[in-house]
Structure formats: structure tokens, C-alpha cells
Amino acid sequence: MHWKKQKWCALLALAVLAGTMGLSSVAYAQDDAEVVAATSTDIEGLQNNLNIVWTCVAAFLVFFMQAGFAMVETGLTRAKNVVNILMKNLMDFSIGSLAFFLFGFGLMFGTNATGWFGTDNFLLGFVEYGDSLDSQWPFTFLIFQTVFAATAATIVSGAMAERTKFSSYLIYSVVITGFIYPVFGSWAWNALFSNGGWLEGMGFLDFAGSTVVHSVGGWLALAGAIVLGPRLGKYGPDGKPRAIPGHNMALAALGVFILWLGWFGFNPGSTTTGDGSIGYIAVTTNLAAAGGAISAMIAAWILMKKPDASMSLNGALAGLVSITAPCDAVSPVGAIIIGIIGGVICVVSVLAIDRVLKVDDPVGAVSVHGVCGAWGTLAVGLFNLEAGLFYGGGVTQLGIQAIGVGAGFVWAFGMGLVLFLAIKYTVGLRVTEEEEMAGLDDGEHGMEAYSGFQIFTNQ
């Protein structure tokens, strides 16, 4: 890659965040606070500026996915827990932004001597902001990677909705964005900024993060949902699951549209380069999403007798998660097929997790992000136009992809179990039965989401 790590100036002294004032030794070389139209002196400088503009715009679109997740999770849960899920979404992004800046970025993109984690660039250890790309690019890269880290973290809130203590949620958000996510990221993406991790050294391909972001988030969510246990009333005395319908399908659909929009930053933005490939990736991304929505609707129509809206909406997301790893290097038709398969997998997975595994995942996060993330990562080994099995690439790439998928599961699910069990047996992970029945909005936040409306909270 073209941007190379430079000699970073010495690490900032690990500043006490909440306190002393003159703590930052960063020298900021922008010489003029006025609005200046910089004139680059050469072609390379200009392409760099274009790359920065594009990557920033893409980062902003990915940021907006936070609103999408918030609306999906709000819409698919009950009215008595709305304030709580919104606060969790607000706070995982806020806490995640600080944690990733302080610890996560360095772990993920710092010098990676062992291949297992980075060891510098904490507190964004690059110091001079100046005129050269070497001094500007890290900040653009940081904002782009921050919104990715927050995506992984926020996936978890959906699967653990309607029963998790707010204070415990804050704790594990820090751990996920500051440690679990970036360590795995350093295995697969460290070479984007530094010398590289062990998975990418093997040739593992995950262009925009089917595994790095979505499966990691999904497997953490699975661990959390298992440790928490199902919501009260979700499974009857006979063990049969009961449907607990979401309270606002308009918000859920709005959320999916916002997420779809955000994915145009997520996938094409992962080029971090303003060139023709972003149009190509936008096409594959869009076709897979469309395929996923349609196939999930059809699958639900067959299995559930009606074109279910929750399943169709999740199908679009399933298509998007599935194409995230292979989006840059499959054909448009390949993208459609990947999306279609992803949509079907999602429906089957949601039903299996609900009815067979009896794990209560209120919004289907484990299926959409965990399972379809795995499928999308494996699909690289099948459909990649150079290395895929269907294109004469042999089984080697497919094997490497499977190793990455397995590593993601072992790390994220394993660390998730450790994390959530540790919280469970110390500060506690779940609210009381009384609070759960009355709703977390009242218990945790002392307010209601829909003041003035007649709402039945005894569902």
C-alpha cells in the first residue's frame, strides 16, 4: 500500500483525560484559521486530497449507520424499552470513539511485531499535522476506522436488548471497542497502516469487514445473548418460543434504509481511494442487498406463509453483510447470487436460533451479522474473480477464508463469554425481573419514550 508508516514522534504522555489542561503536545501546523483554497502543486497531491475527501464522506455515511442501528433496534423491540436502547446506541458510539482513539487504534494499526496486536500509535501517536500526506492521512484514517469500530460494538446491543443493565452495557462497550475488536482487526487489517498481522500474512481477504466487523460483532452478540438468557416470557413452560413483536415497523424500515445508505460508505469507502472502483463496488453492494431482501421475503413467504416485513428488512441487511468481504472483486452477477444466498441463510438462521438453539436475539443480530458475515467471507473463496473456486482459484483461498472465519468465531465468541460472565458475576449483567416487566425506560432512566400515548407495557 502506498501510505507508509513514518517515524512517529514519541508517544504522547498518557494524559489524564478528565483533567489537566495543557496536556497535549501535538503541534498543529495549519498556519491559518481562515478559509484557504489550498493549491496542490502536483498530481499526486491532488489525488491525495481527493482520496481524503472521499474517505471522509464515506466515514460520515458509516457514522450515520449508528442512526440506522438505533432505529432498527428501537423499532424491533418494545415501547417500554425505547429510551434504553437509544441511550445504549448513543453511548456505545460515544464511548467507543474515545476508547478507539485512546487504545483501540494503536492495538489495531500500531506496529505489529508479533502479528497479534499493535504496540504504538496510542492516543493517535502521530504528532505533527502538517502539509504532507504522511502528516494528514492518519486523521482521516482514524475517523474512518473509528466509525467501523463503533459498528462492531453497536451490533451487540440489539441481541442483548430489553434486559441488559445500562451500567454493565457501558463497561463492555469500552472493552469491545478498546480491546476485542481492535485486536482481531490487527490480525487482518494491520497492513493498511503498519506492517501486518498473521491472518493477512496468510492471504486472508476481507475487503470491508464481513468478518472483521460484522462476524466479530455477531459472535459477541451471541455470547451476550447466551449469558443473559432469554427475555421473560420469550419461551413458555413447554419451551416453545413466543413472538414478541417490535413496536414500530416504520422506524425499523427507516433504519434499514439508513443502513443501506451507510453501506455505500462502508464498502466503496474501504478503498480509501477516490477512483473508479467505488462505482463498481457500489454496484455489487446494491445488487447483493436487493438480492438479499427479495430472497428473504420469498423464504419467509414459503416458511411463514406471509411476506414478513422483519425478515425482508433483515434480508436486505443480510445481503449487505454478505457482500462486505467480497464486494471489490466479484462480478455483479456473483454479487446477486451472494446476496440471494445470504438472504435465505438469514431467514433460516433466525428461525433456527429462535426455535432450535432457543437463544433470544430480539432483532436477529447474530444471524444477520454473525452468520451472514461468515457466509460472505467464505464467498470470497468461491466468487473472487482471481482466487475463487468458481474462477479456477482452487480450494486454497477457500481454506484460508475458513481459517479467518474460524479465528473470528473463536476470538469473539470466546472473549465475549469471558467478558459477559465476568460482568455477570461481579456487577451483574441483567436487570431485575420487576424492572424488566415494567420496562427499562422507567427503571434505568426514569422516563418514558412516548409520553401522552396509551401503551400496553404488559406484553
Place this chain on the structure above:
Amino acid sequence: MHWKKQKWCALLALAVLAGTMGLSSVAYAQDDAEVVAATSTDIEGLQNNLNIVWTCVAAFLVFFMQAGFAMVETGLTRAKNVVNILMKNLMDFSIGSLAFFLFGFGLMFGTNATGWFGTDNFLLGFVEYGDSLDSQWPFTFLIFQTVFAATAATIVSGAMAERTKFSSYLIYSVVITGFIYPVFGSWAWNALFSNGGWLEGMGFLDFAGSTVVHSVGGWLALAGAIVLGPRLGKYGPDGKPRAIPGHNMALAALGVFILWLGWFGFNPGSTTTGDGSIGYIAVTTNLAAAGGAISAMIAAWILMKKPDASMSLNGALAGLVSITAPCDAVSPVGAIIIGIIGGVICVVSVLAIDRVLKVDDPVGAVSVHGVCGAWGTLAVGLFNLEAGLFYGGGVTQLGIQAIGVGAGFVWAFGMGLVLFLAIKYTVGLRVTEEEEMAGLDDGEHGMEAYSGFQIFTNQ
């Protein structure tokens, strides 16, 4: 235009979509799945990259209009039909994305020997994705045109809301995005990519699609609303219309803001070029929208005694639709006037269609998109700074514009009648009376949108 059609490699064998795996013969020449900062070697290459970035960003904004339409249509209809209208919006975009990729793009932008439809580039018949603009631009152009096609299709759902069978909706969505819209598009816009259609050969000007997108969608919606007939209870025994208020004005307003945002992709993005004209077009677009909102509010205040919110919101959209054709070549003051007239036309049209024609259009789609689209197209003949009547251009251009408006009406309304009557007398177009009374959410999808809320569905 500068981008020229090349010798396309042979058409992809029309692949069976839902099935065989190794079907795509597209060769994808991106040589590196890693993140690479491409350095263009010349000015032209860099401007091309900028054009691609801008056109992609604009396409994403236009995509987001799907969320805007979904929220407007949801907000302006009743709570018992929310899931249904959301599913229609999700599915027309999903199905439309595939249909336009498979058939529509080729019909619209393929070689147009007759001037009446394109005959190649099906399945995006351009094959090599490589380093040159000729090999990259088609994908960017496809994603931009896909979201335009979906806009035309989704307009229809609003006018036919609250009574159309879901399965029939899926059928006609395919026909609209795969056939009706692209054929008309090939008359007016084929020269953007290929050799040109008959309307543009005459000198017809429709910069961003007042007719090509909005009127076509609006006239299709009119045909659909006529064939369907009004909602139960909309007209009393005496033939007087009854107001059926929408259930959520907050979502309707949110939708209008989203659409306004999306129009900054729709109009300035239609340059497909990153240069100074996009700022100019943003100004004319915004001023027309503002003028439309204000004039519609005043018109409603006079005619209905109150500053009606639905009318004001539709007035903003009316201004936007009206400026879509002339946005690139009228003065800012001209844009304000076009918007103001559009807003008034919209209010009068909504009242006339409701009270005189007695066609039941729940959201006002025919007036906003059909009627104001026609007005905006004619306005080119009046206000265009080179060819407009008020700028010394004579009546020639105005006559050509009128021919385009007429052709749009004949084609879209005529094909719409054929399509909807064919569906009506085969699989059926409308739900049963019982289902309509109870709401389509329960009948078509087996779920409710607002679980836990007390809602009166007998309205």
C-alpha cells in the same frame, strides 16, 4: 458528450439468476484487493476520478430518497397499512435494482438504432473492469441510473396505497423499472451513454428528469389510481370526498426533508461532473423548493383557511419536481418563480383531482410528480437562459417541450392503463373489502406496525 460507448464485448449469456454458480464471465481486472491509493498520471484521469466520486455521492443521496418516499407515504396513510407501504417501498427498490440491471439499463442506454429503445448492454454488457475510464465509468453510471429508475417506480406506490395487493405490486414494479421507464428514458436520455433517442434528437431538454422520471411516475400513478378506484369510504353516497388523514405527520415531514436532501444528488448530480455547475444547480434547486413550500402554504391558507401541513410539504416537493428539468439553465430568480408556480399548481391540482376528477390519490403523487413534472418541463421553454421564450428564444423550444410532455403522458398513462387492467383481470389488483377494512398489514403480512399502541383502525 465526452464518454463514448466502446465496442462492448459480447453479451453475457442471459444467466439464470437464482441458480447456477459459476455463471458470470465478467473479467474483473482490479489487480489488488488491498487498499491502494491510485495515482493518476494526468489531469484528465484525475478529473475523471473526481467525476466518479461526485456521481457516486450523488447516487447515494438519490438512493436515500427511497427512505424519503417511504416516510412520506407512511406518514400520509393510515396506521393499519404501514407495514404494507414500507414493504412496497423496500421491494420496488430491490426488484427495480435487479430489473434495471438485467433489462432496463440496456433498453434505456444501449445502442438505439431506431431512436425508440436500446438493444444491447443488458446485464451490464460491458465486460472488462480495468484502469481506463471507459472500463470504469459504466458501473458508476449504472448505480446512478438505477436509483433514478427506482424513483420513478416508487412514486406509484403512494397513489395506489392502502388497497393494492402486495403480489400484484411486485409484478408491476418489475414492468415499470424493467420496461416502461427505460423505454421512455431511451427517447430522451440515451445520448448520455449511446447514440441518442428521438426526443433528444428534436432538441427536447429535460436536464434531471421532470418528465423522464417524475411525470412518467406520476402518470403511471394516475392510471393505477383510476383502475384501482378509490379507497372504501373515500367518497360518500353523495359523491363528496371525505378526508382520510395520515397517521404520522412527523414521519411525513422527515420524509420531505430526506427527499429535499436527495434532490441535491438528483439535480446537481445529473451533471455527472465534479465542477462549478453543481453549486449553481444546488442554488436553483433549493430556491425552487423554498418557493414551492411557501406558495403552497399560502395557497392552502387562502383556499382551505389554514396553513395546511400536507399541502406545504407537498409544495416543497412540487417546487423540487418543477425545477428538475430546468435547474441547470435558469437564473436563480427564474428558479424561485418556477417553484412558486409549481407550489400553487400542486395545491390546485390536489384539490381538483380529489374533488372534480374524484380520483383517490392518498399522498398527492399525481399532482406533485405528474402535473408539476409537466410544468417544470414546459418551464424550460419559458425560462431557459438560451432557448426560453422570456429570453428571446422564441416558441420553438416551448413547442418541443410540449411534445415531450405529451409523449410522456401518452406513453406512461397508456402503458399504465394496459398494465394495471391486465393485472386487474388476471391475478387481481385490489385486496378484498374485508382486508381493506382491517388493514393490509394484517391481511398481507400478518403483523401490525405499532404493537402495544392503542390504534383505531375503523377510520
Place this chain on the structure above:
Amino acid sequence: MHWKKQKWCALLALAVLAGTMGLSSVAYAQDDAEVVAATSTDIEGLQNNLNIVWTCVAAFLVFFMQAGFAMVETGLTRAKNVVNILMKNLMDFSIGSLAFFLFGFGLMFGTNATGWFGTDNFLLGFVEYGDSLDSQWPFTFLIFQTVFAATAATIVSGAMAERTKFSSYLIYSVVITGFIYPVFGSWAWNALFSNGGWLEGMGFLDFAGSTVVHSVGGWLALAGAIVLGPRLGKYGPDGKPRAIPGHNMALAALGVFILWLGWFGFNPGSTTTGDGSIGYIAVTTNLAAAGGAISAMIAAWILMKKPDASMSLNGALAGLVSITAPCDAVSPVGAIIIGIIGGVICVVSVLAIDRVLKVDDPVGAVSVHGVCGAWGTLAVGLFNLEAGLFYGGGVTQLGIQAIGVGAGFVWAFGMGLVLFLAIKYTVGLRVTEEEEMAGLDDGEHGMEAYSGFQIFTNQ
């Protein structure tokens, strides 16, 4: 700065807006209404194109903040006043767009001989739209500045919600965007386009508008809330404040996410230049927002015993407002500290205004925009990497910043008092008690926001 005012052609005759047709004498030199890929011939032209693309995209993001404000204000007020607040948000932007085009832009960015207001460029007095940057840039700059002006205006609607007459609202929106805001703007930002105002001549630094936009809006809101008086029932006979909860926290949270997104246009876009500084400013902006959300949550947890959602959401906005002035020239760690302090200030200010000053500000606009805007402006004097007190800059800059803060308060609060008192004693500022009890949706607009829902309006 690099873009220089040129000899403007003679002012357009102040055209009668609503009338005569051929009124615009603007010559529009775009020679081709077709889609043309302009090829710039030199590096400078290309950087200019990139600057235009970036500034337009940023302007569109800032435009979207209108939706954010609308959702926040809607969510935090009662269901019976939803249509009214939405209409106010729609109309202040629409009216503001016209007023700023007609009068405001000239007052703010026209030739500023006295330093106190501009005197040309009314009706966008630049005439030729041509190929050079000098002829293209004004339009891009106009759309960017229009959305800024509208931001200042829309802040006011929140503090005056639930009791202000709609017609009076329209009147003062014109005055704010057409006069009060642009005159102050000419003191601080005129040099961006013309020769400069008195505050910037002193060295006052307000990069993206903590004072120019947010404090001005906040102090106007304070004047309005004082002149209006509190909502009925807000203060009991004993003078104790009563909480009047908002009706939809999901919309409020959505609004905050949208505003956060929009701020990525607001702050980084204020470079109006596509270069590396936008990534840097995105980082500082995001970190301050995150810090503000977290610190406000903690402050509320301590002071109110629960992690209050309204306070946390406002905390994110407080962080964003606080970093708006210093975003370009503080370190990332400095940004976090500025945001953290802003979040705490916001919570304390909301409680103090409610309980001590007994001014009824339903959404906390005065605290978020007025008070935190002042804090952010002062923070430049502390944290600026060149001129800040903590970086060896002495107290000079801090003093200049204080003068700017004071000037903003005196001008905006003073003009606000004059404006609102003038309206109060002529056409009237407040609805009747009966209308306020029943809700402004019915009284002002003759409709309800949530038809079909059971809502208790007697709160």
C-alpha cells in the same frame, strides 16, 4: 484568502419576486445543457473543482441538520404541537433561503466599508456564470452560507415551541435570516468573501460558528422565551418548575444522530477546501461530541440520580457546539476536554435556566447553542495551538474572544428583545390559552399529527 471579489456587474434591479416574468438579467454562460465531463486544464482548476464538490457535499449535510432540528424539537415537545413545530421548521428554512438570497447574503458578504455590514451582492449580485472559478464559486458559497443562516434561525423555534403564533413565527424568521444573523456575520466572517468586518479585524477567531451561528441563535431564543413567558402549567403557583416530557424520544434521538452527521459538514466543510484538514477537523468534532455526551450523562446521573436521555442527547449537541469555533486548531485531546466541559455546562445551564431563571425553554436550545457556543468561542483562547493561553499565547486572544462573545450576546439578545416585543405589541406573539391547551396543531393548522392514535392532550 484566495477567492477575491471581482467587479460585480451592476446590481440586479430589485425584482418584484412574485410577479413579472422576464425579470432576471443574469446571463448564464453554461453553453451546453447536456452532461459534459469538463476537463480542467490545470492543477489549480482541478483543486477548485474538488473544493466545490466538497463544499457542496458539506452544504447538503448541513442542510440535513434541518431534519435533525425538526426531529429533536418534535420529539422533545408534546404530541398536540407536532404539526406546528414541523411547519415552523419547514418554513424557517424556506423563508430563510429566500431572505438570505435576497438580503442576507449581501449584508453579510457584500463590500463592508464600515466593518459593520455589507452593501452589495444583494440578489446574488454576481452576474455571469462562466468557466472561471470567480464566476462559479459564489453560487457554491451561497448554498453553503444559506444552510448556515437557516441553522441560526431554526434554533429559535425550539425555545419558543408550543405557544408561539405561527404567523408571527413567519415574520421573525424573515428578520433573523435576512437581517439579524447576517449583520453579525458581517462582523466576523465578511473577509471570507469581501474585505472584512470589525471583529475579524481585531483577530476574533470563530472557525465554524460557535458564536456566529449557535450563540446568535441561542441568544435570540433566550429573548424569545423571555418575552413569550412559560408554557401554561410549566411553573406551579409556588414557582416550582414542572417537567413537561417530550412525546417521542425515538425521534429526538434520531434528530441528534442527524445533527451529528450534519456537523461533519458544518465543521470540516467550513474549510471550503478539499484537503487533509477535513479529516483532522472531523476527528476533533467527533471526539468533542463523544465527550459531551458522556460528561452530560454523568452529570445528569449525579445531579438527577439517573442517566437522563434528554440530557445525554443534548450533551452530544453541547459538545458539537463547543468544538465548532476551535475545531480547526486544537489538538484531539483538547477537543475531548472542550467537549467534556461543554456537556457539563449544558446540564448545569439547563437546570439553572429552568429552576433559577425560570425561563421555559422546552428543548434546552439556549443552553446548548447560546451558553455552549460562548464556551466554545472562549475555548479558542485557551486551547488554540498557536494563540491559546495553554499554549503560550497569552491572554490577548482570550480577551478578543470574550469581546466577540459579548458582542454576540448584546447584538442578538438586544435585537431579539426589540423584535419579539415589537411583534408582541402589534400582531401578537402568543396563541390564546384555549388554543395552547388544545394544542397548536388543531388551532393553527386544523389537523392532528397522529390520526388514529389515542393521545392524552391534557398534559
